[in-house]
Amino acid sequence: MDGSQPVGMYLFAVLFYVLPSVFLWAAWRREFRAVYERPGWRSASSKVAFFAASCGTVLSFIFLLSYLYNGGGIHGSSPSPGLWRTLGPLSAGVSVLSFLFAIISRCRGIALLVGWLLGIFGANYAIFQLAID
Secondary structure, three states, X not given: XXXXXXXXXXXXXXXXXXXXXXXXXXXXXXXHHOHXXXXXXXXXXXXXXXXXXXXXXXXXXXXXXXXXXXXXXXXOOOOOOOOHHHHHHHHHHHHHXXXXXXXXXXXXXXXXXXXXXXXXXXXXXXXXXXXHO
């Protein structure tokens, strides 16, 4: 693998994304148990929020893998162009947008979504710090 990280970095990326995924799964379960307690527009916006959160998680993970594959994080060197340049801002925007939709809909799993969002950004930060060393 030219310019890419060792295999262990990819393993750490998968492990660091397990916690936010568990938070998101728990929020999905909590939300679908309470789907009949709210008016139609709130229920629909909470479904959009959770769908966007799932998409944001997948986009963020693909961004991270692309960033590592293209040589990102090696002692401040600039990684080669790749999919990560497009997916970085897109995944962050989708993640924050899903959280805003969840606030508007006043869903039951808002605390779990806060944990999910902090977990996603924390996982990315931890991987970036490990990739620098």
